[in-house]
Amino acid sequence: MTAATATTADTFRPALHYAARNTWLNDPNGLIFHDGVYHLYYQNNPLDNVWGNMSWGHATSPDLVSWTEHPVAIACDEQEDIFSGSIVFDRDNTSGFGTESAPPLVAVYTSAFKSGSAHAGLQAQSLASSCDGGYTWTKHNGNPVLNRGSAEFRDPKVIRYDGGAGSYWVMVAVEATDFQVVLYRSDDLKNWEFLSTFGPANATGGVWECPDLFPLPLDGDSEQLKWVLTVNLNPGGPNSGSAGQYFVGDFDGTTFTSATTVTEGLQDPARLGEYQWLDWGRDYYAAVSFSDAPNDRRLMIAWMNNWEYANQIPTSPWRSPMSLAREISLRTVDGRPRLIQKAAGDLSAPSSIGRPFTLERMEISDCTRVLDGAEGSVQRIDLTLTPGSAEEFGLIVRANGAHGTRIGIRPAQGTLHIDRRTSGRTDFHETFPSIDTAPIQPIGGSYQLTIYVDRCSVEIFSQDGQVTMTELIFPAPTNTDLAVYAIGGTAIINSLHVDQYV
Incomplete structure (x- = not known):
C-alpha cells in the first residue's frame, strides 16, 4: 500500500x-x-x-x-x-x-x-x-x-x-x-x-x-x-x-x-x-x-x-x-x-478506522440525498438497488453535495455508467470529462455493485463481477460526501454498506 x-x-x-x-x-x-x-x-x-x-x-x-x-x-x-x-x-x-x-x-x-x-x-x-x-x-x-x-x-x-x-x-x-x-x-x-x-x-x-x-x-x-x-x-x-x-x-x-x-x-x-x-x-x-x-x-x-x-x-x-x-x-x-x-487480497478495512455505515431499504424519488455519516475519501461500498419508475438512479461518490463522480444505472437502456464531468480536476485534457457506459442487466430484478473508491480512482465490480468499470478521478480533498439519487421517478436502495479505509 x-x-x-x-x-x-x-x-x-x-x-x-x-x-x-x-x-x-x-x-x-x-x-x-x-x-x-x-x-x-x-x-x-x-x-x-x-x-x-x-x-x-x-x-x-x-x-x-x-x-x-x-x-x-x-x-x-x-x-x-x-x-x-x-x-x-x-x-x-x-x-x-x-x-x-x-x-x-x-x-x-x-x-x-x-x-x-x-x-x-x-x-x-x-x-x-x-x-x-x-x-x-x-x-x-x-x-x-x-x-x-x-x-x-x-x-x-x-x-x-x-x-x-x-x-x-x-x-x-x-x-x-x-x-x-x-x-x-x-x-x-x-x-x-x-x-x-x-x-x-x-x-x-x-x-x-x-x-x-x-x-x-x-x-x-x-x-x-x-x-x-x-x-x-x-x-x-x-x-x-x-x-x-x-x-x-x-x-x-x-x-x-x-x-x-x-x-x-x-x-x-x-x-x-x-x-x-x-x-x-x-x-x-x-x-x-x-x-x-x-x-x-x-x-x-x-x-x-x-x-x-x-x-x-x-x-x-x-x-x-x-x-x-x-x-x-x-x-x-x-x-x-x-x-x-x-x-483479490484482503481489503477489509481496519477496525480502527471509523465506524462502518449501513443503510437498510430506502426509497428515493426524483432527488439527490447526501448520506450523513457515510462520507470518506477511501472506501469500499456494497450496494443493492431495485428499479422503480426512475429513468436513472445510483450513487455520487467523492462528492460535494450533488457534484462528484456519478455512478448510475439506466434500466431502459440496460447500461451502467460513470459520469466524471464534475468529478473534480478535469481540465488537464479535453477527453477526460466523460460519460462512459457498460451493458448491465438485472439479476432477480436487482443490481448489485461493489465499488472501491480511492483518492484518484473508482473500480466497480457489478453483478457478482460480471461487468467491471475502472476510471481515474481527481476530486478535491474536501469532496468526501456520498449521495444517492434518482432521476425521473423512484428507486429502492435495498442495502448499502460502507467501509472506511482512511
Missing part, C-alpha cells in the same frame, strides 16, 4: 493501489509469485514522471495489498529501452542460467533498439536472469534471442505448456500493427520455433499489445478446461482510448482457436459493444496475470490509465497507479463463457 496520508503536494496518491514513489509507471510486467512473495515489475521511467527511458521498476508484496518499492530491476542503456515482458521460474534450469540446486528466474522482455544499436529501429525479444529471487538481474550475452526484423514485435508472455503435444515453453507476443498474436515454442528459452498466429479479430481500432494466454475451468469444473487469450489495444476501447479484450477457446500446444470471436479481420464499428472486454472503463490497460500464483489462482493487474491523457494527469511527483489485483474465473452467462472478476 502506498502512503496512507496525502500531503498538499500529493493529494491524489492512492491508499489502496500501488504507485511509484516519485516516477512514471505504465504496463505491469513480469508478474510472478515466488518464494512466498508477489513480484510486480512494470514499465518505469526512473528519471522523470512522464513516459521515457523505459526500464523495469519493481515492487513486492506479501498479500497483494501492501507494496514495497525496490530499485530499478532492469535498466535501459545506450543500446535499448526495456519494453514489456514476463518472468518465469525456470525450475528445471532449462536455460542453464542457474544450477540444478538453484534454478533461476528468467525475464523475457522486448528490446526496443536505439539508433546506436546494430538492430536500430527493431523490436525483438531478449532475456535476463536472476539467481537471488528477482532483485538483481543479468542480461543474456546472446540477446536478442528472437528477432523477426520487425519494428512492432513486442510484449512476450511466456508460459509453461504441459499437454498432449508435450512439455515446453510457449511465448505469446504481438505484431502490434498487424493485429496479430504470434506464438512460439522453446525447450530452453533461448531458441524459439514459430507455432502459429491468431487475429485480426474483434476489436482492431488500435495497435494490439500485452497479450496473455492461460487455462481456466469453466463453471469450476476441471473437466471443462478452456483457454483464455487476452489482448490489449490502444486506441479502440469501448469508451474511447485504451482497453483490453479477451477470447475464450482451446489451445492444443500449437494453435489457439477462439469460440467467442464476433468478427474476423478488422472490426465492425457497429459491433464494438458485442466484444468481450476485460473492463468497460477508460482506465484499465495492459492487464496481464501472475505466473505461479498459489492454489492455481488466476490473478491479474492492469495499468490504471489511458494513453489519451496518461502524461497529463495531475499527479506529482509520481504519475499513474496500478489497478487492484483481481482474481478471475470463467462462468457460463447467458449461454457463453465470460470472465468473472473480483478484487
